[in-house]
Structure formats: C-alpha cells, structure tokens
Amino acid sequence: MKIQLALDRLTISEAIRLTRLVESDIDWIEVGTSLIKEFGMESVREMKKAFPHKTILADTKTMDNAKYEAEISFTAGADIITVMGNAPKVTIETCIEMARTYQKRVMIDLLNTSSEQLKSLLTIEDAIFCLHISKDEQELSGKNEWKNSEIPAAYPTPSHTIAAAGGITIDSLSQLLAGGIDIAIIGSAITKAANPSEAARQFNQLAKGGVFINE
Numbered sequence: 001m002k003i004q005l006a007l008d009r010l011t012i013s014e015a016i017r018l019t020r021l022v023e024s025d026i027d028w029i030e031v032g033t034s035l036i037k038e039f040g041m042e043s044v045r046e047m048k049k050a051f052p053h054k055t056i057l058a059d060t061k062t063m064d065n066a067k068y069e070a071e072i073s074f075t076a077g078a079d080i081i082t083v084m085g086n087a088p089k090v091t092i093e094t095c096i097e098m099a100r101t102y103q104k105r106v107m108i109d110l111l112n113t114s115s116e117q118l119k120s121l122l123t124i125e126d127a128i129f130c131l132h133i134s135k136d137e138q139e140l141s142g143k144n145e146w147k148n149s150e151i152p153a154a155y156p157t158p159s160h161t162i163a164a165a166g167g168i169t170i171d172s173l174s175q176l177l178a179g180g181i182d183i184a185i186i187g188s189a190i191t192k193a194a195n196p197s198e199a200a201r202q203f204n205q206l207a208k209g210g211v212f213i214n215e
C-alpha cells in the first residue's frame with residue numbers, strides 16, 4: 001500500500017518543511033485543495049521543485065473547466081490531478097484525455113458520487129478511484145469511521161486502483177489494508193501529530209506489511 005501525504009491548511013514553506021521531515025516514509029505528495037486555493041499553482045510548482053523525484057498530486061477537485069485546470073496543473077508539475085466523480089461526464093473524460101496527452105494520471109474523487117455515476121465511470125481503467133469522507137462530514141456530521149461494509153460496496157473492480165481519504169488513523173489503516181485499498185491518503189494524522197516523522201514511520205511500517213507495535 002502507498003502512503004499519500006495530504007498537505008492542507010499550511011503555507012508553502014510549512015508544507016515543504018513538514019514533507020522533508022517525513023519524506024522517506026511517504027510515497028506520494030498531495031498539494032491539498034486548500035493550498036491550491038490559497039496560493040494557486042505556485043504551490044504545485046514549489047512542491048515539485050522541492051521534491052522532483054516524488055509523485056505530486058494536485059488536489060484540484062475539478063468540477064468544470066477541465067481542459068484549463070488540467071493544463072495549468074500538469075504544466076506546473078503535477079503528476080496526478082483530481083476530478084470529482086459527480087462532475088459532468090464530459091469534464092471527467094476531458095481530464096482523462098488531458099492526462100493521456102501529458103502522460104499523467106487522474107484520481108476520481110468519489111465524494112457524493114452515486115452508485116449509478118460510479119458504474120458509468122468503471123470503463124476508465126487507468127483512473128485511480130478515491131473513496132472519501134470529507135472534512136465537513138468528519139468535523140460537522142461526526143462521520144469518521146471507515147466501515148468495513150462500505151469499502152467493498154464502493155469498489156469498482158479488483159483491476160482498478162483504489163485510494164481512500166478522510167480522517168485515516170493507524171487503526172483505520174489496518175482495516176483499509178485488509179480491505180485491499182492501494183493508496184492511503186493521510187493528512188492530519190501526520191501533519192498535526194506531535195512527532196510527524198514518527199507518525200509517518202508508523203503508518204509506512206504498517207502500509208508496507210510490517211506490524212506496528214505501539215511501545
């Protein structure tokens with residue numbers, strides 16, 4: 001399982017400093033939607049410049065204007081962009097076409113995506129599908145558990161790459177690992193930890209098949 005570090009509600013320099021602390025224990029770096037909204041594509045450019053060998057995901061959460069958003073993200077250095085699963089089909093297809101042109105990838109965020117919409121997206125074999133418990137659901141609606149029953153139910157097919165995001169902890173990571181999730185997107189549990197390097201080490205150890213023992 002890969003670990004994607006989600007960087008949100010930070011300045012660009014804080015994001016770079018934090019990532020340096022955990023770099024060896026994470027696989028992909030997510031430039032969070034909040035960084036993109038606050039600092040624009042400069043945040044993507046700066047992260048790619050600081051970590052040229054890492055995969056950079058720009059969490060654009062594209063809903064419209066796909067060609068424009070994909071183009072500015074890929075030229076800024078993003079290796080992956082995100083599009084919402086409940087966006088118009090033409091928007092999702094345009095993101096996929098742009099990614100193929102730039103030889104990059106697309107993650108489809110399944111937040112609020114109906115099973116019918118999901119079904120219609122299953123033909124896109126090269127996309128990454130992301131199960132998502134949103135920040136507002138976590139903080140305002142008290143939904144912060146990854147229920148076993150929801151994981152397989154939302155699965156496209158075993159051939160698709162599946163990510164999960166939203167309030168992931170060491171406990172839920174074991175559950176997601178057992179559920180066959182390929183990419184765990186972890187934000188606060190690392191970025192807000194008292195010791196981010198230690199937190200990232202524990203997540204990575206578990207994700208790579210080791211057993212985490214809380215000593």
Ligand SMILES: O=C(CO)[C@H](O)[C@H](O)COP(=O)(O)O
Pocket residue numbers: 006007008030032033059133134135165166167168185186187188189
């Ligand atoms: O997409 C996001 C917010 O919309 C974040 O990437 C996701 O929620 C992960 O962060 P956290 O672990 O803090 O929930």
